[in-house]
Structures are given as C-alpha cells and as structure tokens.
Amino acid sequence: MVKKSEVECLIRLFHSLVERANVRLNNLGLDxxxxxxxxxxxxxxxxxxxxxxxxxxxxxxxxxxxxxxEWVKGLSVFLRGTFEEKLKFCFEVYYLNGDGYISREEIFDMLKNSLHQQSSEEENDEGIKELVDITLKKMDYDNDGKISFADFEKAVREERLLLEVFGPCLPEAKNCIDFEALAFRHILNPSF
Structure with missing residues (x-):
C-alpha cells in the first residue's frame, strides 16, 4: 500500500516526467x-x-x-502490490487478446519472444511447441487448452516461480528500491 505522502511524490514525479518527455498530448500523460x-x-x-x-x-x-x-495505481502494484495484485497484473500482461485466457498461441508467441536461441528457426519452433505442451500440462487444470485466471492462480500458488513464467513483467526488487529512493526522497529528506 502506497502512503498518501508517497502518492503525492508519485504525482509530482509524473508531472515532471510528462513535462520532460514533451508529450504532445496537452500534457495529459505519458504516451x-x-x-x-x-x-x-x-x-x-x-x-x-x-x-x-x-x-x-x-x-x-x-x-x-x-x-x-493510472500511473499511481500501476506503480502501487509495481512497488508495494500484494501477491494477489501482482498475480492479477501478470495474468493481464500475459493474455494478449483481451479475452481473459492465455491461449496456446499466446503462450507460443511469448515463449518464442523470450527465448532468443541460436538454433535454426525450425528447431526453435519445435522446442517451443514442446514447452507450450509442458506449460499447458502444468497450468491448465480444467484441460480446456487455455489458461484461465483460476488455472494461473492455482499454478502460481503451488509454485511461486511461475508468476512470471512467460517473461519478466514486474521490476526487480533492486530497481524498485532505487526508484523509491529517487521518487520518495522528499519524504526521506525534506530539504531536497
């Protein structure tokens, strides 16, 4: 949970980033x-x-x-999100077409994207298809050929390492700590 004083810092930082990015959207936000x-x-x-x-x-x-x-809400999950919030966030990142399921094709695309191997395209695709099958066996509890949120949640609760199974979509703890030191420095040291 992000504190009120931290929210104020995130808002200040947001406005400074929007200004710096010189976004041509009437300074409404970040493109x-x-x-x-x-x-x-x-x-x-x-x-x-x-x-x-x-x-x-x-x-x-x-x-x-x-x-x-959206900036404050998203960063609160990044920085201080509960396990449940991070679980939901990762699932939303992984279902690409917005239907609420991670399909076989989406798993294939994400794994192919994250596995940059030197082998030939054909060998690589075959290996990825095998990984997709293994993933579905491990995570598709209702055997419908796709991963629902309930499937994803059950698999991740049993094995927490599966949270970012299809690629890193949450920042590492060190990056969060560095970001907080920068963003919340006014709280820690009011003379800034």
Whole structure:
C-alpha cells in the first residue's frame, strides 16, 4: 500500500516526467514511447513485447496514454502490490487478446519472444511447441487448452516461480528500491 505522502511524490514525479518527455498530448500523460523509456531506464525492462503489454495494463481506459491516476495505481502494484495484485497484473500482461485466457498461441508467441536461441528457426519452433505442451500440462487444470485466471492462480500458488513464467513483467526488487529512493526522497529528506 502506497502512503498518501508517497502518492503525492508519485504525482509530482509524473508531472515532471510528462513535462520532460514533451508529450504532445496537452500534457495529459505519458504516451507508449515515453512510458517504455521509463520502464527501460528506471525499471531495467528490455523486452519490447512485454513493455508494450505492461503499458496496456497500466492504461486502464485504453486511450493510449498513461494518466496520473493510472500511473499511481500501476506503480502501487509495481512497488508495494500484494501477491494477489501482482498475480492479477501478470495474468493481464500475459493474455494478449483481451479475452481473459492465455491461449496456446499466446503462450507460443511469448515463449518464442523470450527465448532468443541460436538454433535454426525450425528447431526453435519445435522446442517451443514442446514447452507450450509442458506449460499447458502444468497450468491448465480444467484441460480446456487455455489458461484461465483460476488455472494461473492455482499454478502460481503451488509454485511461486511461475508468476512470471512467460517473461519478466514486474521490476526487480533492486530497481524498485532505487526508484523509491529517487521518487520518495522528499519524504526521506525534506530539504531536497
């Protein structure tokens, strides 16, 4: 849970980032490129596909712009989210087409995206298809060929390492600590 004083700092930081990004949206928020730059430089994210998905999960009103409310809400999950909030966030990142399920094709695309192997395309695709089958065996509890939120939640509760099974979409703890030190420095040291 983010404290009121921390929310105020996040709001100040948001306005300064919007100003710095010089977004041509009447300064209403951060567009995808500006947001991705923050995910990369501040939170160490490098995967293009996942950064786009994180943007879409933050952008609750789907206007292709992160407003201040979405910024604070998304960062509160990033920085201080409960296990349940992070579970829901990761699931939303992973179901790509918005239907509430992670399909075989989506699993294939995400695994292919995250596995940059030197082997030939054909060998790589075969290996990924095997991984998809293994993943579905492990996570598809109702055997319907796709992973529902209930399937995902059950699998992750049994094995917490599965939380980011399809790629890193949450920042590492060190990046969160560094971000908090920067964002909340006014609280820690009011003379700034």
């Amino acid at each position: 995808r490129n500006a947001f991705r730059a923050i995910l990369h430089s501040v939170f160490g994210m490098t995967d293009d596909m996942l950064m786009n998905r994180v943007f879409f999960v933050f952008d609750k009103d789907h206007d292709n712009c992160i407003n201040v409310k």
